[in-house]
Amino acid sequence: xxxxxxxxxxxxxxxxxxxxxNLLQPICQTLGATLWIPESCQKIVNLSLNxxxxxxxxxxxxxxxxxxxxxxxxxxxxxxxxRLISPLLQDKYRDPAVVVVDEAGKFVISLxxxxxxxxxxxSNVLSRLLNATPVITGASHNLxxxxxxxxxxxxxxxxxxxxxxxxxxxxxxxxxVQVLQEVGSTLWQQHLPxxxxxxxxxxxxxxxxxxxxxxxxxxxxxxxxxxxxDLPEVQWHPRVLWVGVGCExxxxxxxxxxxxxxxxxxxxxxxxxIAGIATINIKAxxxxxxxxxxxxxxPLRTFxxxxxxxxxxxxxxxxxxxxxxxxxxxxAAAILGARQEQxxxxxxxxxxxxxxxxxxxxxxxxxxxxxxxxQIQKGKKxxxxxxxxxxxxxxxxxxxxxxxxxxxxxxxxxxKQIFRLEGEPGAMTIAVALAETExxxxxxxxxxxxxxxxxxxxxxxxxKTAVSYxxxxxxxxxxxxxxxxxxxxxxxxxxxxxxxxxxxxxxxxELANFGLTVAVVSSGDCGIYGMAGLVLEQLRAxxxxxxxxxxxxxxxxxALQSAASRVGAPLMHDFCAISLSDLxxxxxxxxxxxxxxxxxxxxxxxxxxxxxxxxEQLVKAVNIFLEYRxxxxxxxxxxxxxxxxxxxxxxxxxxxxxxxxxxLTVILIGNQSTGxxxxxxxxxxxxxx
Ligand code: SAH
Numbered sequence: 001x002x003x004x005x006x007x008x009x010x011x012x013x014x015x016x017x018x019x020x021x022n023l024l025q026p027i028c029q030t031l032g033a034t035l036w037i038p039e040s041c042q043k044i045v046n047l048s049l050n051x052x053x054x055x056x057x058x059x060x061x062x063x064x065x066x067x068x069x070x071x072x073x074x075x076x077x078x079x080x081x082x083r084l085i086s087p088l089l090q091d092k093y094r095d096p097a098v099v100v101v102d103e104a105g106k107f108v109i110s111l112x113x114x115x116x117x118x119x120x121x122x123s124n125v126l127s128r129l130l131n132a133t134p135v136i137t138g139a140s141h142n143l144x145x146x147x148x149x150x151x152x153x154x155x156x157x158x159x160x161x162x163x164x165x166x167x168x169x170x171x172x173x174x175x176x177v178q179v180l181q182e183v184g185s186t187l188w189q190q191h192l193p194x195x196x197x198x199x200x201x202x203x204x205x206x207x208x209x210x211x212x213x214x215x216x217x218x219x220x221x222x223x224x225x226x227x228x229x230d231l232p233e234v235q236w237h238p239r240v241l242w243v244g245v246g247c248e249x250x251x252x253x254x255x256x257x258x259x260x261x262x263x264x265x266x267x268x269x270x271x272x273x274i275a276g277i278a279t280i281n282i283k284a285x286x287x288x289x290x291x292x293x294x295x296x297x298x299p300l301r302t303f304x305x306x307x308x309x310x311x312x313x314x315x316x317x318x319x320x321x322x323x324x325x326x327x328x329x330x331x332a333a334a335i336l337g338a339r340q341e342q343x344x345x346x347x348x349x350x351x352x353x354x355x356x357x358x359x360x361x362x363x364x365x366x367x368x369x370x371x372x373x374x375q376i377q378k379g380k381k382x383x384x385x386x387x388x389x390x391x392x393x394x395x396x397x398x399x400x401x402x403x404x405x406x407x408x409x410x411x412x413x414x415x416k417q418i419f420r421l422e423g424e425p426g427a428m429t430i431a432v433a434l435a436e437t438e439x440x441x442x443x444x445x446x447x448x449x450x451x452x453x454x455x456x457x458x459x460x461x462x463x464k465t466a467v468s469y470x471x472x473x474x475x476x477x478x479x480x481x482x483x484x485x486x487x488x489x490x491x492x493x494x495x496x497x498x499x500x501x502x503x504x505x506x507x508x509x510e511l512a513n514f515g516l517t518v519a520v521v522s523s524g525d526c527g528i529y530g531m532a533g534l535v536l537e538q539l540r541a542x543x544x545x546x547x548x549x550x551x552x553x554x555x556x557x558x559a560l561q562s563a564a565s566r567v568g569a570p571l572m573h574d575f576c577a578i579s580l581s582d583l584x585x586x587x588x589x590x591x592x593x594x595x596x597x598x599x600x601x602x603x604x605x606x607x608x609x610x611x612x613x614x615x616e617q618l619v620k621a622v623n624i625f626l627e628y629r630x631x632x633x634x635x636x637x638x639x640x641x642x643x644x645x646x647x648x649x650x651x652x653x654x655x656x657x658x659x660x661x662x663x664l665t666v667i668l669i670g671n672q673s674t675g676x677x678x679x680x681x682x683x684x685x686x687x688x689x
């Protein structure tokens with residue numbers, strides 16, 4: 001659960017009665033939360049490491065801890081909580097997530113900061129842990145939609161300007177919201193419910209109905225909304241801009257910050273869209289630059305002079321070449337920064353080549369308003385394959401002069417600008433390049449989850465929590481369908497066919513490298529003939545450092561345990577599992593193991609006994625066993641344990657082949673001491689009699 005709880009830390013929980021404290025204490029241990037109890041409960045409650053006592057009134061205690069925690073869980077009447085927190089509330093961007101649990105542990109209410117503070121998500125996590133019902137009252141959640149104000153959170157997008165409440169209200173009313181997405185992952189668009197209010201196809205604007213009542217811009221540009229437009233609008237900024245910086249030694253942080261700010265303002269670029277700063281490696285210790293990056297939480301990508309020198313740029317400089325060994329720092333670094341694939345790109349992203357930029361050269365970029373976007377859209381239809389570098393004045397004139405700018409410079413958005421600031425030491429050059437894929441700034445996670453045999457009540461609460469916490473869930477379609485009730489609005493759920501295990505693992509790694517939290521589900525236990533091994537194997541093959549993406553494995557009840565539970569206690573003595581599938585294991589190896597298990601008197605769980613094309617293996621396996629065991633040796637055949645068409649047959653080795661078996665069946669072959677008693681299969685614990 002470690003990876004799941006990180007996001008909400010630090011968490012406090014408050015219980016004012018022993019019942020409440022006993023309910024919350026184990027949850028707090030799992031979440032790594034501090035449980036606060038009043039002095040009156042001190043003697044009754046088992047004090048553990050994460051439990052602390054407050055001596056003041058709860059009202060005063062809350063004043064002390066309000067700023068300290070990102071989330072506060074109350075086990076208290078919701079009315080009392082409302083009164084307690086009301087004097088402390090500021091706004092949804094600053095308040096901690098507030099969640100209320102009833103003393104019976106039946107409901108988890110997301111009370112405050114549902115979206116921004118993550119209270120909705122925490123309520124989901126808690127309710128899975130408590131087996132309770134989450135009470136989430138936000139309109140978008142109940143429509144099965146991602147919240148407008150958290151739409152880009154998984155992708156690390158930054159919220160720009162806009163009227164967030166009004167746009168959300170339009171969504172709540174079910175009215176049409178126009179989406180203008182120029183950059184950033186479009187994954188969120190592909191996993192919306194059938195009935196959603198978003199209109200992505202605005203190419204025939206004016207001719208379609210219903211008329212949009214709100215608009216979402218997803219862009220790197222800083223839009224200037226038309227003053228007379230009464231359409232509420234919001235802006236999301238995927239982090240796609242790499243700012244190349246060259247500077248003199250000792251250039252101040254202030255100069256760097258002001259320079260970037262001014263260039264961005266002049267070009268109508270959004271500061272929120274900055275992915276990071278790129279420069280030459282000898283500037284890796286430039287104090288002003290390093291401090292600027294730290295303050296803004298931006299990555300600093302550095303490149304050697306040799307590498308930078310290989311990049312074709314519009315404005316090379318001989319003077320710079322003599323000084324640092326490359327004719328361009330800012331432009332070349334911006335281009336390389338934008339091209340470095342830290343987050344592995346995925347195929348569905350809007351890259352600029354196929355996105356909406358063609359035709360910008362016709363439009364005045366600096367005066368870019370809503371209307372100009374529509375012109376662009378129209379222009380897009382007519383003019384394909386236009387290089388983006390045309391939209392900086394300099395590169396445009398270079399093109400006009402017929403200069404051949406190599407493809408490497410085509411992602412340059414703002415060519416080199418020199419900046420100085422009166423009274424501040426140093427000088428800098430700035431260039432801005434556009435990356436194809438956004439930088440999410442998030443460390444990806446892979447949650448490898450066993451979903452148990454089928455029924456949701458056979459799945460561990462940790463596994464359920466992990467599924468409902470993930471940004472993306474990937475699995476074989478049959479298993480995805482079985483866990484459908486666990487999914488939340490906005491989650492990206494990718495079903496894949498049964499045979500595509502490797503592709504599933506690849507896809508999961510790709511999305512985790514991008515920065516998403518990806519749940520990979522397998523039936524039973526994910527580490528027993530499941531996806532956990534495949535994912536880890538492929539990570540290893542890619543030179544994984546064991547940390548990024550972070551991995552956590554969530555065990556599940558395996559088919560052999562499920563089958564055993566349906567017939568009694570056949571696995572009470574030494575047992576093993578053998579899969580008869582020779583797709584990944586040569587038959588000789590399987591045969592050797594069957595012989596060894598039969599000889600050594602193991603109880604054996606046979607997995608993958610048969611498929612449509614693979615029928616001979618089971619016959620061979622039974623014949624091997626008959627060489628070492630009696631025909632009366634008890635056998636249980638369990639098909640679809642804990643699923644709708646469950647079927648259980650008790651039989652013997654001699655008659656096994658007469659029972660119908662398919663690929664959803666597991667076969668348990670008892671040992672010599674296993675017996676069947678009143679339809680219960682029991683293997684004695686020992687051999688002593
Ligand atoms: N990871 C799974 C095994 C996947 S291999 C686990 O731990 O259970 C797939 C095989 O598992 C099937 O061919 C079948 O032999 C067995 N199996 C999976 N679910 C089952 C179920 N509900 N009932 C019986 N057998 C099952």
